[in-house]
Amino acid sequence: MKAIAKTQISELLNQVAREYNVLVPVAGADKYAPYTPGIELKLNSRTLLPPKDVFFPQTEKMYKFSTDGMEGSLDSLLTTPKPQLLFGIRPCDVKSIHCLDHVFLSKGFVDEFYAAKRDNTFLISIGCNGPAESTCFCQSMGINPQDTDEVDVHLFDLGSQYGVVPKSAKGEAFVAKYAALFAETTEEVPAVAEFTLNLELDGVSEKLAQMFEHPLWEEVSRKCIGCGACTYLCPTCHCFDVSARVAGTQGFRFRCWDSCMFSDYTRMAGGHNPRPSKKERVRNRFLHKLQYFPERYGDSLCTGCGRCLSKCPVNMDITNIIKQVREVDLV
Amino acid sequence: MTQVAVAENPVSPLVPIVGKIIKIVTETPDVKTFHVSTPDGNKPFTPAPGQLGMLSLLNVGEAMFSITTQGPNHLEFAIKKTGVLTDALHESEVGQTVAVRGPYGNGFPIEFCKGKDLLFIGGGIGLAPVRSLINYCVENRDDFGKLQVIYGSRSPADLVFKDDILTNWPQVRDMQVDLTVDRGDDTWQGNVGFVPAFIEQLAPSPEGDKVCILCGPPIMIKFCLQSLAKLGFKNENIITTLEMRMKCGVGKCGRCNIGSCYVCLDGPVFSLAQLQTMPPEY
Numbered sequence: 001m002k003a004i005a006k007t008q009i010s011e012l013l014n015q016v017a018r019e020y021n022v023l024v025p026v027a028g029a030d031k032y033a034p035y036t037p038g039i040e041l042k043l044n045s046r047t048l049l050p051p052k053d054v055f056f057p058q059t060e061k062m063y064k065f066s067t068d069g070m071e072g073s074l075d076s077l078l079t080t081p082k083p084q085l086l087f088g089i090r091p092c093d094v095k096s097i098h099c100l101d102h103v104f105l106s107k108g109f110v111d112e113f114y115a116a117k118r119d120n121t122f123l124i125s126i127g128c129n130g131p132a133e134s135t136c137f138c139q140s141m142g143i144n145p146q147d148t149d150e151v152d153v154h155l156f157d158l159g160s161q162y163g164v165v166p167k168s169a170k171g172e173a174f175v176a177k178y179a180a181l182f183a184e185t186t187e188e189v190p191a192v193a194e195f196t197l198n199l200e201l202d203g204v205s206e207k208l209a210q211m212f213e214h215p216l217w218e219e220v221s222r223k224c225i226g227c228g229a230c231t232y233l234c235p236t237c238h239c240f241d242v243s244a245r246v247a248g249t250q251g252f253r254f255r256c257w258d259s260c261m262f263s264d265y266t267r268m269a270g271g272h273n274p275r276p277s278k279k280e281r282v283r284n285r286f287l288h289k290l291q292y293f294p295e296r297y298g299d300s301l302c303t304g305c306g307r308c309l310s311k312c313p314v315n316m317d318i319t320n321i322i323k324q325v326r327e328v329d330l331v
Numbered sequence: 332m333t334q335v336a337v338a339e340n341p342v343s344p345l346v347p348i349v350g351k352i353i354k355i356v357t358e359t360p361d362v363k364t365f366h367v368s369t370p371d372g373n374k375p376f377t378p379a380p381g382q383l384g385m386l387s388l389l390n391v392g393e394a395m396f397s398i399t400t401q402g403p404n405h406l407e408f409a410i411k412k413t414g415v416l417t418d419a420l421h422e423s424e425v426g427q428t429v430a431v432r433g434p435y436g437n438g439f440p441i442e443f444c445k446g447k448d449l450l451f452i453g454g455g456i457g458l459a460p461v462r463s464l465i466n467y468c469v470e471n472r473d474d475f476g477k478l479q480v481i482y483g484s485r486s487p488a489d490l491v492f493k494d495d496i497l498t499n500w501p502q503v504r505d506m507q508v509d510l511t512v513d514r515g516d517d518t519w520q521g522n523v524g525f526v527p528a529f530i531e532q533l534a535p536s537p538e539g540d541k542v543c544i545l546c547g548p549p550i551m552i553k554f555c556l557q558s559l560a561k562l563g564f565k566n567e568n569i570i571t572t573l574e575m576r577m578k579c580g581v582g583k584c585g586r587c588n589i590g591s592c593y594v595c596l597d598g599p600v601f602s603l604a605q606l607q608t609m610p611p612e613y
Contacts, residue, residue: 062345062346063346063347065389065390065430067389067390067428070423070424070426070427070428071428072349072389072390072428072430073349073428074346074347074349074389074430076343076346078343078346103582103583104583107581107582107596108581108596109344109581109582109583109596111344111345111581111583112343112344112345113345212590212610238583239584239585239586240578240579240583240584240585241578241584242393242578242579242584244389244390244391244392246390251389251390253389253393255345255578255584258578258584258585258586260585260586265576265586266575266576266586267576268574268575268576269394269413269414269415269416269417270413270414272549274575274589274612274613275612280612284588284612287590288588291591292588292590292591295591296591
């Protein structure tokens with residue numbers, strides 16, 4: 001396997017920054033941000049904010065318009081970004097991009113705003129040799145914390161260096177292009193350290209399909225304050241609102257992240273709301289993650305990144321809910 | 332220099348095209364039908380009966396509506412005044428620029444309906460989506476068996492599409508229109524009573540694999556389903572069309588799900604048999 005010394009990462013990033021807009025995990029801000037030489041990287045764990053905004057920004061203008069009395073016109077604001085390189089994403093977040101691809105690129109309609117950025121982004125992942133945080137449970141969600149195939153280049157953490165493995169044709173070309181920075185190593189990838197948070201997921205999706213009316217939802221939703229923090233931190237939550245800003249005769253329509261935890265989310269003109277209370281909203285969120293999305297796309301919509309359980313102000317915990325679901329005795 | 336022919340861009344799923352309101356029909360005190368064309372007088376797109384369109388006033392907002400029918404060069408949206416956008420649409424005049432995108436959704440199962448007798452049931456503005464299929468059947472009359480429309484509204488003034496229900500449809504071969512209102516007035520000669528009771532009174536037979544297509548307020552649907560069950564209609568042959576809040580129309584924005592189905596993509600048309608396999612959250 002090829003390898004690069006960890007001390008050489010900044011040199012690699014300096015070089016690739018000539019070709020790409022490079023996005024790196026930044027310490028402090030705890031999110032992915034443009035690389036600048038000397039910026040402090042967070043390479044020992046996932047970032048608090050997931051990388052979904054690289055493809056699906058928190059707010060994104062879709063088209064601008066102008067109006068003049070009864071007249072009006074509009075122009076798409078779709079742009080193709082400069083090639084970008086997303087460096088250092090963890091296997092859990094790689095899986096989340098796979099989930100977002102299902103949503104934005106399949107079922108007959110390609111979301112051109114997402115596709116423009118996704119097609120133009122080169123992915124380099126870094127494996128975890130164990131749980132990076134006490135809230136990590138990716139392994140229980142069927143993810144290999146150390147390795148992933150759905151990137152262009154993957155880096156194995158070998159202590160003082162990263163093992164470099166191309167995972168796509170583009171990745172092969174990349175490794176060849178920057179070969180001067182890589183040396184051969186015989187070092188082995190270490191065994192994965194044991195996770196402290198472990199779940200049994202077998203049959204949970206099927207069981208949930210029979211639990212729509214179960215009193216569990218009333219119980220677990222009681223403490224939710226509907227703040228939506230879980231949905232903003234979630235790497236796979238992709239719901240959005242479409243709204244407009246108008247100033248005089250000019251305006252633009254944009255989309256922005258929305259949350260299924262908000263009461264207005266499903267409220268229709270006229271007032272009818274199919275999910276009127278916390279119970280329906282919390283139930284929908286967990287069923288979407290664990291039953292509806294698997295039914296629709298064949299993948300869980302939870303990657304086990306642990307962000308929601310680490311930051312929920314009232315300690316809502318999807319792992320705990322999964323455990324409770326497993327304990328339910330369906331008569 | 333000769334202009335090189337450029338292939339038309341595929342219609343974007345999220346960015347609309349500009350259109351014009353070319354005609355406005357006042358149906359009732361709170362329902363108007365808007366005829367929409369492109370600025371050069373063409374149909375913005377060709378929907379199948381039952382499909383949806385996203386209509387917007389650029390500086391007000393955007394919402395999903397059923398496309399109640401279409402002409403060779405226009406789409407029609409029958410819209411009840413019920414919120415910010417629909418209030419503004421009701422204030423609009425002919426010539427107003429709008430934006431439109433679509434078509435979205437599955438539409439009515441036309442092949443399934445072909446050769447069968449059809450019973451259409453509508454309540455209030457709920458006749459709007461059903462009308463797209465009724466007009467399709469009228470235009471392709473030989474492809475379908477007998478047609479019956481049972482339609483009710485709160486009062487005679489609230490009956491929509493009066494030209495169709497009073498004049499056009501009753502003249503179509505083997506087509507019957509039965510009207511009812513919750514409350515009559517001095518001039519109303521027809522039936523007075525709620526739609527479900529009127530169905531039981533008319534007692535349409537489910538024989539011959541008859542298909543019932545219904546749409547109306549949720550409470551009307553609920554009691555109509557009971558009436559149809561009493562009459563012996565099969566769940567597979569009862570078809571309705573649902574409404575949900577939508578932002579994208581293409582299964583991405585997340586809010587119109589019922590279980591693992593998205594109403595904008597997998598619906599809005601569902602059979603009762605399908606709905607019974609889905610969570611009752613609509």
